[in-house]
Amino acid sequence: MDSITTAASVVAAGLAVGLGAIGPGIGQGSAAQGAVEGIARQPEAEGKIRGTLLLSFAFMESLTIYGLVVALVLLFANPFAG
Amino acid sequence: MGSLPFVLPFAELEVGKHLYWQLGNLRIHGQVFMTSWIVIGALLALVVVGTKKMERDPRGVQNLLEFLWDYIRDLARTQIGEKVYRDWMPFIGTLFLFIFVSNWGGALVPWRLIHLPSGELGAPTADINTTVALALLVSLSYFYAGLSNKGLRYFEYYVHPTPIMLPFKIVEDFTKPLSLSFRLFGNILADELVVAVLVFLVPLVLPIPVMFLGLFTSAIQALIFATLAAYYIGEAVEEHH
Numbered sequence: 001m002d003s004i005t006t007a008a009s010v011v012a013a014g015l016a017v018g019l020g021a022i023g024p025g026i027g028q029g030s031a032a033q034g035a036v037e038g039i040a041r042q043p044e045a046e047g048k049i050r051g052t053l054l055l056s057f058a059f060m061e062s063l064t065i066y067g068l069v070v071a072l073v074l075l076f077a078n079p080f081a082g
Numbered sequence: 083m084g085s086l087p088f089v090l091p092f093a094e095l096e097v098g099k100h101l102y103w104q105l106g107n108l109r110i111h112g113q114v115f116m117t118s119w120i121v122i123g124a125l126l127a128l129v130v131v132g133t134k135k136m137e138r139d140p141r142g143v144q145n146l147l148e149f150l151w152d153y154i155r156d157l158a159r160t161q162i163g164e165k166v167y168r169d170w171m172p173f174i175g176t177l178f179l180f181i182f183v184s185n186w187g188g189a190l191v192p193w194r195l196i197h198l199p200s201g202e203l204g205a206p207t208a209d210i211n212t213t214v215a216l217a218l219l220v221s222l223s224y225f226y227a228g229l230s231n232k233g234l235r236y237f238e239y240y241v242h243p244t245p246i247m248l249p250f251k252i253v254e255d256f257t258k259p260l261s262l263s264f265r266l267f268g269n270i271l272a273d274e275l276v277v278a279v280l281v282f283l284v285p286l287v288l289p290i291p292v293m294f295l296g297l298f299t300s301a302i303q304a305l306i307f308a309t310l311a312a313y314y315i316g317e318a319v320e321e322h323h
Contacts, residue, residue, distance in 0.1 A: 065272060
């Protein structure tokens, strides 16, 4: 594998995770905001809100994980390593 | 799979290295099989021990199993619906328990102490082949559920609100297993990687909270996989009016 491909793969892996984290970060922030508002308004529903919040966090997090999978493929199983 | 482009120095982390077994023309990943068999054996042993001497007032392992049964039944009933959830409860329960025990087994059992000639033992779900197999099983079972419950009327689902939805619903059939398998694989591998990187950087104390976070996400991922599988089956058997 030549050095240009290596450099491009490493940069692309960094970008894949970094850019992929932006959207879910914003989404998790607004979800947490909604949950905190819900708990402040109705403290007795805290348990239910927490469960739903964690489940939806996991869904949002998996979007970043897709970026991570791409990064891992580029680093460990690069198809262009030729 | 290409070879490693460069050698990364983290701990003994070996991504993309496997213990290959030759089976006819197939090269299979031996370490995944070994850990899967251990997980299956552990689950079977638990169930056999728990149901051996059943009592009216459950104690010990029987109590745990009854709690699990209730939990899985509630999960299946809320997602699939009152009418057919009984048929699919064993499938959903098996998926949940296998993934859960695999994830926690990979994180809690010190597999590093057993040396393999190549590759390393770990959670079976950290290998993409395992998760793709599980996701394809889910795909097959929701098709089967829809066809066996509604016959050819199942395909009404594809044009349900309007026929414009047809291409999206067809694409969905392919993206469902893709996202199911990638989500589980990525999360479990990411947990192992984060712990390995932290152990390399700071080998004391600091990795422990991250390990607990990893246990937590592993459990949530098992729950999500089972919930989504049940949801897809429920979507396939649902009656439209």
